[in-house]
Amino acid sequence: MKKKNDWIDLAPLDAVPRRGARCVKAPGGRIAVFRTEDDRIFATEDKCPHAGGPLSQGIVHGASVTCPLHNWVIDLESGAVAGPDEGRARTVPVRVEDGRILMAAAPLSSAAE
Amino acid sequence: MAEKLIVIGNGMAGCRAVEELLARAPGKYDVEIFGAEPQVNYNRIMLSPVLAGEKRFDEIIINGRDWYDDNAITLHAGVEITAIDLERRRVADAGGRLYPYDKLLIATGSKPLMIPIPGNTLEGVMPFRDIGDVEKMTAAAKTYRNAVVIGGGLLGLEAANGLRANGMEVAVIHLVDTLMERQLDEAAGFLLKRELEARGIKVLTGATTESILGEDRVSGVRLEDGRILDADLVVMAVGIRPNIALAGQAGLACNRGIMVDDHMRTSDPAVLSVGECVEHRGQTYGLVAPLWDMCKAAADSLAGLEGEGYGGSAISTKLKITGIDLFSAGNFAGNEHTEDIILRDAARGVYRRLVLHENRIAGIVMFGDVTDSAWFYQLLREGADVSSMREILIFGQSYAGGAQLDPMAAVAALPDSAEICGCNGVCKGTIVGAIQAKGLTTLEEVRAHTKASSSCGTCSGTVEQLMAHVLGEGFARNAVPPMCPCTDHGHDEVRRIIAAAKLKSIPQVMQELGWKTPGGCAKCRPALNFYLIAAWPGDYADDYQSRFINERVHANIQKDGTYSVVPRMWGGLTTPAELRAIADVAEKFSIPEVKMTGGQRIDLLGVKKEDLPAVWADLNAAGMVSGHAYAKGLRTVKTCVGTDWCRFGTQDSTGLGVKLEKLLWGSWTPHKVKLAVSGCPRNCAEATCKDFGVVCVDSGYELHFAGAAGMEVKKTEILCNVASEDEVLEYCAATVQLYREQGHYLERMYKWAARVGADAVRAAIAGDEAGRKALADRFLHSQKFAQVDPWAERASGGVDAHEFAPLGDVTYLEAAE
Ligand code: SRM
Ligand SMILES: Cc1cc2nc3c(=O)[nH]c(=O)nc-3n(C[C@H](O)[C@H](O)[C@H](O)COP(=O)(O)OP(=O)(O)OC[C@H]3O[C@@H](n4cnc5c(N)ncnc54)[C@H](O)[C@@H]3O)c2cc1C
Ligand code: SF4
Ligand code: FES
Numbered sequence: 033m034k035k036k037n038d039w040i041d042l043a044p045l046d047a048v049p050r051r052g053a054r055c056v057k058a059p060g061g062r063i064a065v066f067r068t069e070d071d072r073i074f075a076t077e078d079k080c081p082h083a084g085g086p087l088s089q090g091i092v093h094g095a096s097v098t099c100p101l102h103n104w105v106i107d108l109e110s111g112a113v114a115g116p117d118e119g120r121a122r123t124v125p126v127r128v129e130d131g132r133i134l135m136a137a138a139p140l141s142s143a144a145e
Numbered sequence: 146m147a148e149k150l151i152v153i154g155n156g157m158a159g160c161r162a163v164e165e166l167l168a169r170a171p172g173k174y175d176v177e178i179f180g181a182e183p184q185v186n187y188n189r190i191m192l193s194p195v196l197a198g199e200k201r202f203d204e205i206i207i208n209g210r211d212w213y214d215d216n217a218i219t220l221h222a223g224v225e226i227t228a229i230d231l232e233r234r235r236v237a238d239a240g241g242r243l244y245p246y247d248k249l250l251i252a253t254g255s256k257p258l259m260i261p262i263p264g265n266t267l268e269g270v271m272p273f274r275d276i277g278d279v280e281k282m283t284a285a286a287k288t289y290r291n292a293v294v295i296g297g298g299l300l301g302l303e304a305a306n307g308l309r310a311n312g313m314e315v316a317v318i319h320l321v322d323t324l325m326e327r328q329l330d331e332a333a334g335f336l337l338k339r340e341l342e343a344r345g346i347k348v349l350t351g352a353t354t355e356s357i358l359g360e361d362r363v364s365g366v367r368l369e370d371g372r373i374l375d376a377d378l379v380v381m382a383v384g385i386r387p388n389i390a391l392a393g394q395a396g397l398a399c400n401r402g403i404m405v406d407d408h409m410r411t412s413d414p415a416v417l418s419v420g421e422c423v424e425h426r427g428q429t430y431g432l433v434a435p436l437w438d439m440c441k442a443a444a445d446s447l448a449g450l451e452g453e454g455y456g457g458s459a460i461s462t463k464l465k466i467t468g469i470d471l472f473s474a475g476n477f478a479g480n481e482h483t484e485d486i487i488l489r490d491a492a493r494g495v496y497r498r499l500v501l502h503e504n505r506i507a508g509i510v511m512f513g514d515v516t517d518s519a520w521f522y523q524l525l526r527e528g529a530d531v532s533s534m535r536e537i538l539i540f541g542q543s544y545a546g547g548a549q550l551d552p553m554a555a556v557a558a559l560p561d562s563a564e565i566c567g568c569n570g571v572c573k574g575t576i577v578g579a580i581q582a583k584g585l586t587t588l589e590e591v592r593a594h595t596k597a598s599s600s601c602g603t604c605s606g607t608v609e610q611l612m613a614h615v616l617g618e619g620f621a622r623n624a625v626p627p628m629c630p631c632t633d634h635g636h637d638e639v640r641r642i643i644a645a646a647k648l649k650s651i652p653q654v655m656q657e658l659g660w661k662t663p664g665g666c667a668k669c670r671p672a673l674n675f676y677l678i679a680a681w682p683g684d685y686a687d688d689y690q691s692r693f694i695n696e697r698v699h700a701n702i703q704k705d706g707t708y709s710v711v712p713r714m715w716g717g718l719t720t721p722a723e724l725r726a727i728a729d730v731a732e733k734f735s736i737p738e739v740k741m742t743g744g745q746r747i748d749l750l751g752v753k754k755e756d757l758p759a760v761w762a763d764l765n766a767a768g769m770v771s772g773h774a775y776a777k778g779l780r781t782v783k784t785c786v787g788t789d790w791c792r793f794g795t796q797d798s799t800g801l802g803v804k805l806e807k808l809l810w811g812s813w814t815p816h817k818v819k820l821a822v823s824g825c826p827r828n829c830a831e832a833t834c835k836d837f838g839v840v841c842v843d844s845g846y847e848l849h850f851a852g853a854a855g856m857e858v859k860k861t862e863i864l865c866n867v868a869s870e871d872e873v874l875e876y877c878a879a880t881v882q883l884y885r886e887q888g889h890y891l892e893r894m895y896k897w898a899a900r901v902g903a904d905a906v907r908a909a910i911a912g913d914e915a916g917r918k919a920l921a922d923r924f925l926h927s928q929k930f931a932q933v934d935p936w937a938e939r940a941s942g943g944v945d946a947h948e949f950a951p952l953g954d955v956t957y958l959e960a961a962e
Contacts, residue, residue: 042953051664051690054952065952069664086706089694091667098667100694100702105667140958 039127039134045071048133053088053097058140063124064088065133066108068095073133074108075126081106081119147175148247150447151236153226153391155180157189158420158436159252160208165444167216173448176218177244179236182275183223185209189275190433190568193465196279196307198645199638207599229395231413248415248447251392251403255385255421255431260295264357270379273304282378286311289377293317293366295354297324299464301382302337305346306466308380310645316347316374318354318366328462328473332489333496333512340469340494387422387429402429407454409443419443425455432460437570459526461567463515467642468657470511472518475525476500477508488539497539504532517541519607523563556610565611566604571597573611580615588612606633629668631660636672636889643680651677651688667693672890675777678813679885682927689945695775698948699935700757703750708757710736710749711774712764713810716784716802716822717745726767730760744781744819746772758949761936770934773810777891780819782806783831787824787841796841798824801870805839808874809881811932812924815888815897818881833861836894837877842866846873850880850906851898859895862903865911879910879920885927886920 048054048067055078056063062078064087072095078088085101095108105114111121125136150166152159155178163176180186184206191205213220221238228237235245257272259265269285271278285292286308294305297319309315317324323334324341338348349368357379358365366374387402398404398412402424409417409425419439421431430436435458445452461474477500488497493513499521500508506525511518520542524531531538559565561574579585579594591608592599598608625635632639639658648654651673655665665673670691677685689697700708712727727747731739737751752760761771773779784802788794802822809818821832822839831854832838838849838861845868852861864880867873883906888897898906910917938944 040953040955047947047952049690049947052947054947056952057954057956059956059958062951083704084706085704086702089698089702089706091670091693092690093664093666093670094662101704103667135955137955137958140955 038137040137040140042133042135045073045128045131045133048073051092053090053092055086055088056135060140062086062088063135063140064097065126065135066092066097068092068108071128073126073128075124075135076106076108076111076121077124079121080104081113081121082117087121147172149245150174150176150248150250151244151246152176152178152250152252153229153236154178154252154254154420154422155182155184155186155220155222156252156254156420157186157207157433158254158440159250160186161437162250162252162419162440162443162447163216163218164208165440166447169444169450170448171216174248176216177221177246178213178218179221179224179226179238181223181225182277184276185213185220185222187276190465192273192276192279193303193307194467195276196273196282196304197310197467198307199467199641202276226391229391229397229416231395231397231416234415246415248417250443250447251397251411251416251418251422252420253388253391253422256388257381258384258386259381260354260383262354262356264359264363265381267357267359267363268361269359269363269377270357270381273300273380273382274385279307282308282380283311285378286313290314291316291375292378292380293374293376294380294382295366296382296384297348297350298327298382298384299325299462301380302341303465304380304382305341306344308378309344309346310647312647313378314347315345316349316376317341318352318368318374319348319350320353322351324348324350325462325464325473328510329471329512330477330498330510332487332498333471333473333510336494336496336512337464337469337471385421385431387424389422392418392422400424407442407456408446408452409439409455410446417443417446426457428457430458430460432462433568434458434460434570461509461518461522463567467646468659470513470515472511472515472522473509474518474522475506475508477510483507486535486539499539501531501535504530504535506531519563519565519567519604522567523559526564527560527562556607557614565607566595566597566599569596569599571595576608576611577615580612585612586616628672629666631655631662631665631669632658634658639673640676640680643676649677649681649685651691665691671696675813675815675890679927683930696777697945698754698757699771699773699775699939700752701775705751707751707753709774710752710757710760710764711742711746711772712769713772713806714746715806716782716799718784718799718803719746723767723769726764726769730763733763734760736760742774742781744774745783746774746781748774755949755951758940758942762940765934765937765940770810771936776813777816778811778813778818779806779809780817782809783819783821783835785822785824785829787822791824793827794824794841795843796824796846798822798830798839798841801839801841801846801873802830804870804874805877808878808928811934812881812885812928813931814881814885815890816893818884818894820877834858835861837880839873839877845869848873848876851895851903853893853895855893857895862898862907864907875917875921876910878924879917880906882920882924882927883909885924 051069053064053066063075064078066074078086080087080099082104085099087097089100090097096105098105104117106121111123113119124139127134186208188205188207194200224238226236227239235243237243257274292308292313292315294301294317297317305315305317323331324337353369355367355369363376363379366376389399389403392403393399403418403422405418405423405425409419411418420436439455442455464471484501486499495513498510505528509521559573563573565573576595576597585591598605627633628636654673674688674691694702700710734756736749740748742748782802782805784799787798818836820837821830821835823830823832824841832840834852834854840847847866848864849861850864853859884894
């Protein structure tokens with residue numbers, strides 16, 4: 033896994049299915065990387081603000097994911113919980129360049145501190 | 146003694162006039178109705194949705210047999226009247242039988258025009274007027290491929306859409322350049338054409354049909370410009386002509402239609418006439434709204450009441466093609482005295498045009514978004530002066546009508562005379578009056594008492610708002626609840642349209658049914674995925690991303706993000722070798738807990754996701770497959786020991802349980818399905834609280850369904866008794882299939898049975914041999930594609946490999962810092 037400046041080259045975009053997610057093992061705990069129907073990429077910690085459910089296992093719809101454990105809906109852009117529930121999942125900057133998914137390195141290592 | 150009233154025509158106007166009469170003077174007449182069609186009174190305008198497969202015939206019946214019986218009306222269905230003797234006041238049928246009357250009501254409707262060109266009598270050339278025509282068309286669609294519709298008006302386009310929904314290649318030939326030119330201007334006609342073409346319908350405007358080709362059956366259509374279109378079916382929808390032959394021969398005054406005065410009286414004082422067959426003040430009509438007012442006037446006359454009479458009607462048009470919103474009313478042609486206000490939103494395909502004459506709305510054309518049509522139409526009918534809101538009028542009531550963004554407030558603000566239901570001509574005052582006077586609380590009651598929203602149904606929402614406005618908190622909306630907030634459609638409607646419009650993917654369903662969110666949500670997506678699987682076995686590609694995680698990875702997610710693994714143990718049987726393999730797997734992968742489930746099998750709990758494929762591979766190697774303990778599908782078939790060991794056993798309950806499990810495994814169902822087979826009425830396998838249960842008895846098998854013992858404990862319903870194991874298998878497959886076809890997603894079998902009625906299920910399974918066999922066949926067909934062990938597919942890395950490996954590992958970052 034190469035490090036381009038402060039961005040880590042993770043994988044090709046197609047490694048994550050549309051309307052799906054996969055995980056990255058990171059020092060502070062797992063990161064979930066989501067891909068929307070229109071090929072936008074988002075990343076959050078893989079932990080639901082409710083009771084720690086693995087968000088990467090949820091159903092991705094629009095730019096949101098529904099947690100598999102108790103159906104809280106999390107906005108992928110901000111990490112905020114939608115609707116009457118409250119809370120926020122930590123997000124991690126990601127972007128797509130030349131068809132590859134890049135993830136910001138800084139928040140990953142600082143999470144370990 | 147009651148006077149004799151004979152009605153000729155069992156259609157929309159004839160029966161409505163009788164309804165109006167019964168409401169005014171019950172018992173005044175002894176009513177006898179003649180109908181050339183063999184059916185009871187049905188809603189002709191709904192033939193289009195029936196053709197498109199969106200409604201069944203029984204759903205469009207207006208008055209069933211019981212209505213005739215309850216009101217002591219004699220119905221002669223399938224009997225045509227061939228002569229009227231005005232002098233002796235009697236009518237004759239084709240067989241020469243005579244029927245005397247005191248009063249006669251003629252409601253013979255109209256006849257479709259068949260253009261006089263060569264070939265118009267070939268087999269396969271037909272009109273679109275009655276249920277018989279619809280049956281012919283759907284039958285033709287099964288054997289033939291190409292259809293040509295002549296006429297691009299309302300009727301022709303609805304026919305074209307319906308034939309397309311039946312899988313035919315369809316072309317529409319229209320004489321002038323604009324579709325529905327009598328209702329639409331060029332701009333809206335163009336949008337409509339584009340929309341139809343996008344649905345795969347070929348539209349030829351400005352085209353004249355020269356002749357119809359073919360030997361016995363039609364084979365093609367030749368246009369004047371020499372083009373030839375292939376055709377195995379030609380539907381003529383070029384117009385209608387009032388059906389006046391009978392009246393004319395009898396000597397009643399006729400022009401284009403049967404001449405009537407404002408009280409619907411013909412030239413003979415004992416004879417009245419209503420519907421499409423009449424001509425009133427020089428006008429004939431081809432839509433239902435005017436008929437309702439005619440029927441009121443006729444009923445007043447017959448009842449001997451001093452009514453105000455009929456004064457003619459303004460009419461509006463909607464096209465009943467699901468997904469195409471269009472509204473037109475009044476005079477939109479415009480002239481030097483009129484002005485136009487136009488709103489276009491090309492991106493959304495929305496077009497609105499209001500034609501103003503002396504500051505009043507004279508014409509309305511709307512395409513793509515018809516939300517404000519009722520309000521505009523109201524302003525048109527009232528002749529309201531709109532100069533004060535001219536600038537913003539086109540944006541609709543929410544802006545122009547005084548910031549009434551709240552639909553409830555908008556409904557409250559409507560005057561009593563505002564028309565709510567266009568099809569049946571029901572205004573707000575009538576609905577409010579009926580709710581208050583009769584204490585109505587449900588939409589069904591309002592429909593029954595006022596007819597509002599009982600025809601095309603597009604005004605149901607407004608009627609509900611009105612009910613909420615009148616009843617306040619007391620009103621519990623009982624219209625079909627939508628599947629989820631992404632749509633206004635209910636489960637049944639979505640399922641029916643999937644089948645009728647042959648929708649085969651989730652994006653297609655969302656597009657066709659106007660989903661409000663871009664990608665649905667975690668509620669509707671799994672439901673749609675199931676409906677598509679159930680509708681198109683072998684044809685629809687399962688969308689794993691629309692499945693809940695358990696069904697995506699074929700294991701149950703646990704609260705700590707690990708998974709549980711439950712292999713199938715057919716009928717609760719296992720072997721030392723299987724137990725040994727389970728023990729080995731548990732040790733090899735350090736699985737923290739092994740437990741007996743309540744379903745007679747073993748659960749391995751706390752398996753790491755990455756280990757799942759390897760765990761499955763080991764279990765597969767020992768001959769075990771997925772137990773689908775996670776699925777909305779068959780779970781377990783519990784059994785007791787039966788005749789093999791038990792001193793009370795009457796049949797081989799264990800063996801039958803294994804057979805049932807082998808029959809049903811792998812099937813996807815609306816919710817989970819659990820079975821049990823007990824060897825005698827002591828019922829050790831608890832078969833009487835299962836979705837489908839079998840209790841063996843000396844004479845055979847007692848079949849049960851719709852039980853449960855979870856959040857609700859529900860004892861089963863008895864289905865019937867059968868004598869052989871083969872019958873048990875057939876009845877069970879048929880019951881599960883019926884549930885698959887009718888159940889709402891996440892509706893357990895007992896809830897489905899309560900909704901549709903246990904008797905209806907019994908009738909379909911035990912009371913209908915052909916139907917049962919067809920259901921069982923459909924089940925077996927879909928099982929051909931469903932019975933694939935999902936574990937084997939994944940253990941080999943062939944399916945969804947990305948699910949079980951991380952995308953990356955950056956734990957090294959910690960060390961680097
Ligand atoms: C494992 C098991 C408990 C056990 O250790 O025995 C179990 C475990 C769960 N049951 Fe159950 N049920 C188990 C037998 C039952 C039974 C008994 C039976 O099948 O004879 C019932 C009552 C009978 C019935 O279904 O009518 C039962 C009624 C439920 C219900 C309530 C369903 C209802 O409609 O009322 C739920 C909730 C649901 O499905 O929505 C449920 C849901 C669950 C879930 C799936 C909860 C969840 O969503 O995570 C549990 C999954 C645990 C796992 O990961 O394995 N479980 N559950 C049993 C597995 C049986 C099997 O071999 O497949
Ligand atoms: C497919 C279709 C879609 C339509 N969609 C719409 C719509 O969306 N909106 C709208 O407003 N209108 C629509 N219409 C028009 C509407 O259906 C008619 O305006 C309405 O049915 C006319 O009612 P009626 O009673 O005059 O005639 P009908 O409903 O046709 O009834 C006449 C009946 O009289 C019977 N009859 C005739 N002669 C005899 C005889 N000699 N002896 C015994 N019985 C006889 C006929 O068999 C028929 O059953 C549609 C029509 C069709 C065919
Ligand atoms: S009874 Fe409740 S806690 Fe126990 S397994 Fe079933 S769902 Fe889970
Ligand atoms: S842990 Fe996500 S909703 Fe409960």
